[in-house]
Amino acid sequence: xxxxxxxxxxxxxxxxxxxxxxxxxxxxxxxxxxxxxxxxxxxxxxxxxxxxxxxxxxxxxxxxxxxxxxxxxxxxxxxxxxxxxxxxxxxxxxxxxxxxxxxxxxxxxxxxxxxxxxxxxxxxxxxxxxxxxxxxxxxxxxxxxxxxxxxxxxxxxxxxxxxxxxxxxxxxxxxxxxxxxxxxxxxxxxxxxxxxxxxxxxxxxxxxxxxxxxxxxxxxxxxxxxxxxxxxxxxxxxxxxxxxxxxxxxxxxxxxxxxxxxxxxxxxxxxxxxxxxxxxxxxxxxxxxxxxxxxxxxxxxxxxxxxxxxxxxxxxxxxxxxxxxxxxxxxxxxxxxxxxxxxxxxxxxxxxxxxxxxxxxxxxxxxxxxxxxxxxxxxxxxxxxxxxxxxxxxxxxxxxxxxxxxxxxxxxxxxxxxxxxxxxxxxxxxxxxxxxxxxxxxxxxxxx
Numbered sequence: 001x002x003x004x005x006x007x008x009x010x011x012x013x014x015x016x017x018x019x020x021x022x023x024x025x026x027x028x029x030x031x032x033x034x035x036x037x038x039x040x041x042x043x044x045x046x047x048x049x050x051x052x053x054x055x056x057x058x059x060x061x062x063x064x065x066x067x068x069x070x071x072x073x074x075x076x077x078x079x080x081x082x083x084x085x086x087x088x089x090x091x092x093x094x095x096x097x098x099x100x101x102x103x104x105x106x107x108x109x110x111x112x113x114x115x116x117x118x119x120x121x122x123x124x125x126x127x128x129x130x131x132x133x134x135x136x137x138x139x140x141x142x143x144x145x146x147x148x149x150x151x152x153x154x155x156x157x158x159x160x161x162x163x164x165x166x167x168x169x170x171x172x173x174x175x176x177x178x179x180x181x182x183x184x185x186x187x188x189x190x191x192x193x194x195x196x197x198x199x200x201x202x203x204x205x206x207x208x209x210x211x212x213x214x215x216x217x218x219x220x221x222x223x224x225x226x227x228x229x230x231x232x233x234x235x236x237x238x239x240x241x242x243x244x245x246x247x248x249x250x251x252x253x254x255x256x257x258x259x260x261x262x263x264x265x266x267x268x269x270x271x272x273x274x275x276x277x278x279x280x281x282x283x284x285x286x287x288x289x290x291x292x293x294x295x296x297x298x299x300x301x302x303x304x305x306x307x308x309x310x311x312x313x314x315x316x317x318x319x320x321x322x323x324x325x326x327x328x329x330x331x332x333x334x335x336x337x338x339x340x341x342x343x344x345x346x347x348x349x350x351x352x353x354x355x356x357x358x359x360x361x362x363x364x365x366x367x368x369x370x371x372x373x374x375x376x377x378x379x380x381x382x383x384x385x386x387x388x389x390x391x392x393x394x395x396x397x398x399x400x401x402x403x404x405x406x407x408x409x410x411x412x413x414x415x416x417x418x419x420x421x422x423x424x425x426x427x428x429x430x431x432x433x434x435x436x437x438x439x440x441x442x443x444x445x446x447x448x
Contacts, residue, residue, distance in 0.1 A: 045341045054352065057344070058429050061269055068407040068433035071245055073215055073384055076266045086271045086333030089390060092237035093329060101326070106309030114314045115332055117276060120338045121262075122251025123425050126315040128285075129277040130323055131329060134242040135162035137261035137277035138209075140320065142166035142237050145285040149175030154197070154235075157182050159414075160215050163240045167209060167435070168431060172290040177204070181220070182375040185415070186375045192220040197226055207236045212255075213243035216422065217411045218374045218384025220248075227256040236283065242266060246354055247383045249346035249424075260282045267383070267426060268341065270334030274327055279316050293321035316394075349427050353383040356425045360385055360434050373420055386422045391447045392422050405440035 014265050047053045061077035063069060069077060094098050099107075114125040121128070131137040143166065147153075153167045157180045167178045181200040184192050197210070206231045212223050227237040231410060239257040244250070247267030260278035264270035279287065293307035309325045310318060317324070324331060364370045364387055371385040389397060394411035398421060403408040414420035423437070 003089075008043070044340075046343065054427070054430070058430060061428050062338070063428070066406055068405070068429070068436055070407060070423040070424040070425055070429060070433065070437065072266055073218075073268075073304050073422065074410055075272075076269050076426055077428060078265070078271065078333070079269045081336045081340060082270050083189055085336040086329045089329035089332040101308070103308050103311065106325050107323070109250030109323050110309055110313045110317060110387050113324060113335065114353040116338060116392075120254045120342065121245075121260075121276070121278065124279055124281065127278050127281050127313065128196075129316045129320045130280060130327055131261075131275045131277055131325065132323075133265070133275040134240060134261045134263040137275055138163050138238065138240060139166045140277055140290050141259045141261070141287065142170055144290070145207065145289045146176060146286075147176050147206060150177065150204060150230055151206040152177045152179050152202060153207045153209055154179050154181070154200050154205050155209040156180055156197070156211075157212060158214050158216050158219075160240065160242065162243075163209065163211065167207075179205075183214075186373060187219065187380060188375070188377050190225070190379060193219070194222045194225050194229075197228060201229070201233060201235070205233070205235050205374060207238060209238040209240070211240040211243065211370070213382055213384065214250070215243050215384070216414065216420075217386040218243070218381055218422075218424070220380050220382050223255050223257065224330070231256060231258075236286070243384065243424075244382075246270075246341065247350065248388070249350045252278050262336035264330075264337065268334065268337045269426070269428075270337035271330040271332075274330040274334045277316075277320075281315070284316060284319065289320045291321045292319070294318075339418055344427075350382070353425060354381075354425050356429055356434065357381065357383060357385050359431060360423065360425065360437075361436060363438050367438065370441075373414055381424070384422060384424045386414065388414065388418050388420045390419075390442075390445070392419075394419050397441070397444065400444060401437065401440045403438055407437045409437070409439055 027285060046145065047056050060081070061079050062083055063077040075141060111125065114128045118125040122223055129137070129140070147170065153176060155164065155167065155178065155286060170176050170180050179200060181196055183196060187193050209222065210221055213220050223239055227239070230237040230242045236259070237257045238257060238259045239261070241260050241262040243266070245262035246264070246266065258416050261275070263275040265272045265274065293310045299412050309319070312323045313322050320411070361372065361376065364372065369389055371388040371390060373388060374381050374384065398411045409421055409423040412422045
């Protein structure tokens with residue numbers, strides 16, 4: 001079999017940097033003057049019809065077109081323009097070392113990047129901290145709060161290990177209590193979820209830690225309502241946005257949360273090793289920095305040098321230690337992904353993902369022996385669809401689809417056994433890929 005022309009293994013550096021999208025966005029995303037390129041992204045020449053648009057979108061990531069990747073909830077493909085921007089940024093950074101040793105210029109560039117991501121996310125630039133991903137952002141919150149023995153963290157039994165582990169570690173170290181409530185299976189309404197979690201609040205609750213979209217079954221949580229309740233009770237709210245950022249069209253400020261963590265390498269299709277933590281400006285003084293790069297003291301504490309780029313930057317970046325000098329190429333790659341999403345439009349992206357999932361749900365319901373786990377209630381589902389095939393081991397089904405049909409989904413534990421399958425569809429997926437999955441499921445060996 002010959003390699004497909006979209007196989008990333010066949011992309012040369014010249015081909016990567018000369019892609020159509022990179023040409024359209026190149027002046028803004030790459031620049032030729034090191035740190036200070038502030039031009040707005042040039043408009044993409046998008047197809048006018050929906051059919052042509054999604055055909056065009058299909059070839060924008062660097063991905064092997066022979067494989068049907070339906071596991072964006074684990075990791076997404078990277079946009080060509082993001083990869084090109086990151087590569088070019090690393091090249092500039094190495095070629096222009098004098099510019100990159102200039103702390104003042106890092107202050108300008110860090111402020112610019114904070115402004116770009118804040119505008120996309122729906123918050124202010126003083127509320128953005130850059131991280132290497134969602135897990136790191138959530139750990140920064142857990143390690144930075146003043147919590148005492150007996151304080152309760154209210155969360156659920158369906159949280160990702162990277163979201164739950166920081167709190168469990170604190171339980172061992174400081175004696176806090178991690179209280180996990182059991183969410184209803186296939187809930188019929190948001191109020192059913194809200195009522196279960198609201199009943200878990202006590203006078204000892206100090207933090208509520210929840211996901212905006214559950215990674216195991218794709219349930220869209222009533223985050224706004226729960227965060228409002230938490231604020232009424234003087235409880236801090238921490239939202240895991242790993243399965244929402246880049247997939248749903250929303251503004252963080254509308255969620256009323258105190259902290260919001262997101263990574264850029266899944267639904268956003270940005271660079272690996274880049275993410276962010278939102279800290280509501282009013283609670284910035286209630287959290288300690290775990291990795292500070294300077295301390296504001298009076299009188300000042302003398303040191304031989306000052307951390308590069310930690311002065312003259314927005315409030316949260318300054319307090320938590322500005323890592324833009326270390327993450328700059330990856331952040332520039334993810335910035336290019338912001339441009340892509342903004343021009344295709346976030347509302348259109350969400351609508352496309354929902355349409356693909358709705359089609360998949362309809363097709364799965366036509367196949368005997370399928371039990372849908374993800375709720376079909378309005379407003380409770382988005383880009384993730386989880387299902388069971390009673391009598392079959394999920395890992396076996398997942399392996400067969402990958403080896404025979406080159407369709408990639410994930411096996412998840414539901415509720416306590418490894419018997420459910422999760423697919424997560426991004427804008428790069430197609431109806432033909434869904435049909436290929438259906439063909440694979442239809443031709444599994446008969447049960448004995």
